[in-house]
Amino acid sequence: MTLIGTGVRRKEDLRLLRGQGDYADDIHLPDATWAVFARAPYAHARLVSIDVSAAREMPGVVAVLTGADLQAAGIGAIPHVVGSSLTGADIALKNRDGSERARTDHPPLILDRSRFAGEPFAAVIADSVAAAKDAAELIEAEWEELPAVTSALAALEDGAPQLWDHVPGNLALEAEIGDEAATDAALAGAAHRVVFDSQINRVTGVHMEPRSSAAWVEEDGRVTVRCSGGTGVVQMRESIAQTLGLPVERVRIVAPGDVGGNFGTRNATYPEFVVIAHAARQTGRPVKHLVERSEAFSTDYQARDLHVRVELGMDEDGTFLALKAVNTSNIGAHTASYVPLNKGIQLMTGLYRVPVAHATARAVLTNTPPTIPYRSAGRPEAMYAIERLVDLAARECGFDPIELRRRNMIPREAFPYTNPFGITYDSGDHIAAMDRALELADHAGLPARREKARARGKRLGFGFANYIEGTGGIPRERAEVTVIPGERRVEVVLGTQDTGQGHRTAFAQLVADWLGLEVDEVTIRTGDTDVVLAGGGSHSGRSLRFGSIVMDEASRGVIARARAVFAALNGAEAGDVEFSDGYLRLADSNVVTHLFDLAGAAEASDDLPEDLRGPIAAVGDKVTAGLAFPYGAAVCELEIDPDTGAYEIVRYTSVDDVGRALNPMILHGQTHGGIAQGVGQALFEGYAFDEMGQNVTGSLMDYQLPRAGDFPMFTTDLSEVPATSHPMGFRPGGEGGTTPALATCTNAVADALAEYGVRHLEMPVTPLRIWQAIEESRG
């Protein structure tokens, strides 16, 4: 029997479809209060004075807190995980002079200065949301507005507004990787040189469930915070405890059973979590908080916002000689994460053999919400840069874009392959994935479809892109597998944190397979620091990759222990016990017991030796080093109406290699969502600010989220070349739809508009931009 590779229906869905989800706000807390936050009206301003006395007097108000109140209570800055050049599996990034990246203090309520519009500066805790809002309107704050800067390139200019005294020029990190001298020399000698310069748009996560949290004090005095996030409860506990100035034992974190979307932008500690935890401790009453959609738009951590300048050198035949890149990341007002910059810069050569390369990675502070990892952090940006560049190179130097790729791709036999920045890709058959995607997308039928579209007055665009990722994430994971005979089930406690990916089904499949049980006999438990002792949550494609290793170890431990117990109860040697399909057997006998019955008998027995008493359970706990490399290829085909600039996506094809597909149905679902998210960035979503740093896309009326009706049915397929970097061959899945999509869409648009002499259009490629480009070409 094998459950691995079957599309077992998701255990989660029926409950969710019936409205029985357990989201953060779905908790009734007797005597609860509600928190509402007063937020900075200016993107950059000095907080001159603040008067909360009128607010404190309002009916129903339990407490009003300011930054100064928190400081006086010993509450510090949020310890964002900014990494260093000495830790992690990514290429080390440090400043030219050898110094480390900057770190800025992020207090949960600002003390004296707002650095982006919407930063909280006070909190009202009241008996109802309405009472808290009424009081918040009475908080009087005097501000001295300062000039603001929202673009990273502008923030680097002389005379730009400065955000932090200890970060001159707003430059939080400037690192170089690769070989500059060799790259320059190779470029100088190249027959063809092509440059691509682009500002990758800022997007925001737009979780369907806005972020919500609750905090209360337990009878034993510990404070519990219930909140969602993908770094896992263990990390969240460390972060919140440290901010509160408490030992971790004094804090419990509980993740709700369900989350309405994460995509990464829930994966850093939010100021509100800390404030309500403190408020619960101070007032002794539970505190709940739910951001409204407009607050979410202006204060959620955001994503992408990277400027790229890339240059490629080729010889006469189109063989790649060198690549040079400068990536400038807008990290926002606080140093919340350097991950996207790091993840992208080390993969700037994509799936191509480039002998020499050099890249500069810059992180810049601006008066905008901090940016953190978002579905496939940094990789969609890197793939966009290289895949657009290759298309431009083909068009400008007279090559076929597919053949130019084929000529330069890393062939199967060249793996493991170390790219010019020092990242070693493990394995794969990338050319096969490309060919499969082209076949599924009916590349051969393209000329005929082009003509048909033209006959209808449309211009067809075909956009292809390859992709590779280098995923990592928090490297330690822990699983505890316990047989519960009374309920005839096995419980797996794991440190990952499902945020919609279907772990309860997929991980149960694995353990059920190994223990010879039904999928329904295995339950996955996560998300409570009282039971999860270690583990890293779900991000960077780490959950199955690390979870499978420790669940395997723990499952083997359970089998070994079951054998020993069975042997002891039957007066035999463990070596004589066979285990298969959930049954233990004494060799050459009729003595057979099911695992659950054995666990029951063990519980009831007084005869077992000391070391075999207690539940049949085992632990797997491991640190797994290094990166993993999912890859694939995708095609976007769209039709443009040249009269209006409107477009329609008519076909979308994606081939993703996840090494081995545990549950192909769930994977396809992940790919579908991933495509929508990637295409969303390319063609729909663009977070924008005015000159004063106020967002102008603060609601769904202006921030253009894609909808189901904007897409055709997707064609998705899996390639399964087992990963040599994983004992079971798994590569991470779930981001594959997103990673190539920025490039497929923009390549398709450029292809459709080539006849108008349009070289490139920036994202999001809206009908307005398309029409303007066509107009310009007409003069």
Add this chain to the structure above:
Amino acid sequence: MYAFEIERPTSLSDAVSALKAEGAQALGGGQTLIPSLKARLAMPEVLVSLSAIDEIKGICTDDEGRICIGGGTPHGRVAAELKDSYPALASLAARIGDPAVRNRGTIGGSLANNDPSACWPAAALASDAVIKTDRREIAADDFFAGLFETVLEEGEIVTEVRFPVPQAANYQKFAQPASRFALVGVFVAKYEAGVRVAVTGASESGVFRWTEAEEKLSSDFSAAALEGLSHAAEGMIGDLHGTPAYRAHLIGVLTKRAVAAAG
């Protein structure tokens, strides 16, 4: 939201008197008003819900053959019931928002609100509709008074909208990509007396008639008649989703398409 009282009268006369109270405001389908209350952008003391007043709901045909839609009729009913008698209206209604919006939002609320991107004002203006209220009848040509402004007085209720049925008509909506309201919408209606072309979404002063196009089309109802005619960009809305030039250009394209589709 700020706290408010709510009244649910079941007759028009009760609604009219309820609206005389200080700080009272009519509540139609709430699809515009409720979101603005949630954002604390309005502070009515009393909301007078019109949704229980049967006499201002429903669709009928009057003696002059005009289609009369009650001011409290939701878009969804128009979409379902006018497919045969005035298909362009049905199709306009069917493209407003999503099913939830169409089942609550009303024609009266939409006209009273006069959002510069709303669809109904274009239909009313192009159809030379008459807007009937609790106290008078107003020709569509006189009703709209700029962005979010109409000639309605304090507490005046739109009770019915009367649409003369055209020989041919079509509504072309180019959706604003985020809100899916009209970035530009053009309603073309051909009557015996002449062709009317109303444009929504585009102008800084709200819905308007494109008279140059009307003249050309009145003598030759074909897309070809509009060749060479373009609308000026001056006075058009410029925002994230469209420049004045883009909107002006779309007016031309959509008008031609509306004429072609109207047949």
